Amino acid sequence: MKKLLFTITVFAMTITMNAQEKKGITLTVVIENVLNDEGHVLSALHNEATFMKAEGLETSHDKAEAGELILTFENIQPGEYAFSALHDANDNNSMDFEPNGMPKEDYAMSGNSMPMGPPTFSDAKFTVEKEDMQLTLRF
Template structure:
């Protein structure tokens, strides 16, 4: 009976420990300077494989309201990521461009750079470790 109880206890503890290892952090993204209530704010958390190529690994679509928008992603695993955000004022679910190639709508991206061309993952990447993280972006 003691062996059975011990085995059940060890098994239960191993499931508990594995569940804790798989829990990620909370990523809070603060988007400053939303200028109007037109359309929606589209945002995405990307890894190197999805950046500028595919659908984000996590995304959000929030009604635009002037001021500040706070987006929270739970259980994000440690690693390198990039974050992009677009104020889709006309709700067509894409970035619109001027004839000269400049964006018509407000956007922001993680990283400390001033792009004159499409950004690369290395331009926009940031690292998530084991602690909750806050990221501030400004339109």
């Protein structure tokens, strides 16, 4: 019985140590130029599968405050990602559009590409490798 208990304990410790080895990087996102304190800033980290299709892999819902917003995401694994942010000033949890299709609310996207029409993952993507990183986006 003692041998079985010892084996189970060693196995559990091995699993715990292996899980700790998979720790990813810290991604800091600085969103500049939040114009006012109305509503919330909604943001999301996406991979290609979720970009413009589903909720992000990591999301944030923060009270808007004029100036700069700093977000931190921990344990991000290496790969290609895109980041989006929306200043949802009226708190309806969606982007509002003018009749001509232009957004009414401020938004930002990694890659700093502002195409006419919806952004693409290839325009917005960035690569996470082994070092912590910072993105700066501007509304």
